[in-house]
Amino acid sequence: MAHHTHEHNSEPPEAGHVHEWVDDSVDARDDWARRRRKDIPNDKQLFVLACMDERIPIEEVLGLELGDAHIFRNAGGKVTDDVIRSAALTLQFFDTEEIIVVNHTDCGMMSAADEDIVGGLEAAVEGDIDDVDLDPALPELNIGDASIAEWVRMTDNIDEACAAQVSYLENHPLIPDVPVTGYVYEVESGHLRRPGEHIGEEISERV
Template identity: 25%
Template sequence: MNFSKLVISSLLLAVTGLIACQDKTKSLNNTEKVNETIEIDSSEVLSEKVLTAEQQAALTPDTVLAILKRGNEDFISDALTIRNTSERIREAALGQYPKAVILSCLDSRVPVEDVFHRGIGDLFVARVAGNIVNEDILGSLEYACKVSGSKLIVILGHEHCGAIKAAIDNVKLGNITALLSKIRPALTADTPFQGEKSTKNEAYVHHICLQNVKLSIRNIRDKSPILKEMEAKGEIKIIGGLYKMETGNVEFL
């Protein structure tokens, strides 16, 4: 065989191989597409409708608390259902009547709606590092309850909180300094603690997390006459909770 024929033969083999590889790739891609098709049983879809004003008004604070506890049980047992998000977006477009308002820490490891197995339109969620209370947070809570009818306020702290540790260590940094000043009163709370009072002691960090939740609850009652009166009348409840990082369980206080 001469050189030109050898080159042509080699080219033909290369082209044939390339076509075969392309066909194989197409076949694999088609297989992948088939494998990506997932059928979801209707029982696994969160079918609850967005609340109406009438349904929200009929709820009591204790009923809402029971709903949140049951939702948290779903979360920790990995029994979450698929949310009918698109439908709920449309249903909630012209109005919202959430059951509760959650004041949570900024921490990315605390997915509030998932923690309570709720969907769009179910909860107001306010997030700020250290779940502290300031004027803006108070205004948000008053709006959620007095204006929009929510029945329950939950101050949701969590274990291993970075803001709590920073307050214990008396960190000074920009606007963080002012934020931490709202946590530091929890360090001098009346509840005694026996042991090393430093961030090296997880028991102490846990203790201050609890004290900080209680501090936020006191601040709400002391600084919001609106919410204090609503609670006194039984229209709302103001409670605390601590999210356990290892299990996902919320321990209500």
């Protein structure tokens, strides 16, 4: 059953039923404002993990509108501890029933070697980056004994990385058994494809 959004009903009211039209609008607004308190899930019951890259129109390529999904974006669209935290909450308590991962070509996480990134961060803090408090607001959510080099680890192959993110989510004990699907967004074509399916190569080569 589809849930109302915050938008007003665009259809004009029928004669003799204006009060019903107004009541529907008031109820929809109330549902939108208090959907968490009313246990109303997002409209598509969907959690999306995507890269933060500004070229990926997540809502457009997935056919989403405001209110349809919980969308988590980070550098590289990688499954981090906070992705697990957020996905577990929406899946366990907000009735979300599906996960989609969107990685993309020409990702900034593929643009430098790990050692170069670590060196740049060390130069920024003028010291050992392992001594930096990564999350002073929520120290209990920090990465513990993990190395900073692993924390900022680059990506070598975006198709393999996308498949790996799907696998991490599918196999994590805090993530229930729901469909997890991964796609690669091609910034050069503006379309999604499945990991490993390079259509351009296939149609440009002789079979």
